[in-house]
Amino acid sequence: MKVALYPGHHSLPFWHRPQQPEVLFDESMADKNVVFEVVERIDEDRGRYVTNEVPAKDFWIWPILKGLSDVDLPLLAHVSFPFDKGTETFSLPKRVWIQISTLPDEVDQDGIPVVVVDGEVQVAHLWGGDNRTHTPYQLLGKEPVDNEQTPEFWTQYILARLVEAKHATIREADEACKIAASAAEKYAVVP
Numbered sequence: 152m153k154v155a156l157y158p159g160h161h162s163l164p165f166w167h168r169p170q171q172p173e174v175l176f177d178e179s180m181a182d183k184n185v186v187f188e189v190v191e192r193i194d195e196d197r198g199r200y201v202t203n204e205v206p207a208k209d210f211w212i213w214p215i216l217k218g219l220s221d222v223d224l225p226l227l228a229h230v231s232f233p234f235d236k237g238t239e240t241f242s243l244p245k246r247v248w249i250q251i252s253t254l255p256d257e258v259d260q261d262g263i264p265v266v267v268v269d270g271e272v273q274v275a276h277l278w279g280g281d282n283r284t285h286t287p288y289q290l291l292g293k294e295p296v297d298n299e300q301t302p303e304f305w306t307q308y309i310l311a312r313l314v315e316a317k318h319a320t321i322r323e324a325d326e327a328c329k330i331a332a333s334a335a336e337k338y339a340v341v342p
Contacts, residue, residue, distance in 0.1 A: 152222040152309075153254065153264060160231040160246040164272045165280055171259070171267045174234045176216045181208040204240070211300070212247060215287050218305025219249070227254045227264055227274060228309075247286050250279035251313060278309075278316045 155172035157163055162170040207213055212232060219228040229250040234241050252274035257265040266274055284290060290308075291299060299308075 152219055152224055152226045152228050152251075154216055154219045154228045154230060155264065155266065156234045157229060157231045158233040159244050160248045163229050163231055163248060163250050164252060164266050164274060165229075165250050165276050166248075169267045169270070169272050171265065172229070172263055174236060175263055176220055176230070178217060178220060180239075181206070181213070207241065210241070211286070211288070212241075214300050214302045215249075215305050217302035219309060221302055221306045222309055224313075225254050226277065226313075227252050227266070229266070229279075245285070248279065248281075248284070249287055249309075251277045251309070253277065278312050 154176035156174050156176055157170065157172055161167045216230065216232070219230070222228075229252065231244055231246060231248045232241060233244060252266075255264045255266065255273045257273070259265055264274075266272065287305075288299075
């Protein structure tokens with residue numbers, strides 16, 4: 152699965168201000184000394200912050216990004232996790248959300264899938280949205296244990312969520328077909 156990174160959760164395709172992603176996650180970023188700029192509040196009353204640089208592979212989101220990219224399906228994951236190409240740094244946003252969609256046919260000059268054209272989203276939603284979390288670990292409903300901090304766990308977790316979404320959508324479609332057939336039968340006597 153391709154993994155597109157966005158500056159914030161409002162810019163994801165199925166939220167308030169859909170934007171075209173500027174970069175795709177690439178595992179080789181870890182080999183290029185890419186770092187996460189982790190901004191932490193150190194004084195709540197005075198609003199003071201400190202920025203720490205953490206190697207990409209040592210940061211909590213790395214297994215999630217890697218796990219998403221390891222999903223062997225022609226889909227696109229949209230993750231609200233900004234990457235600055237100029238400084239080659241990631242920065243921690245308020246909310247890290249994941250949305251999964253179909254993969255568009257068109258790519259831009261940098262090979263990034265074209266997700267938004269003239270404000271219109273070009274992909275179909277499959278999973279994810281406003282889940283009221285701040286990190287994907289909160290989707291688990293508990294504190295993560297060691298095996299849940301691995302790419303393999305996240306690959307399986309995302310696959311399981313996609314299968315659940317597929318079955319729910321099929322059930323909804325079957326129910327809609329039954330309702331439509333019933334309505335058509337009621338009106339069958341009308342010429």
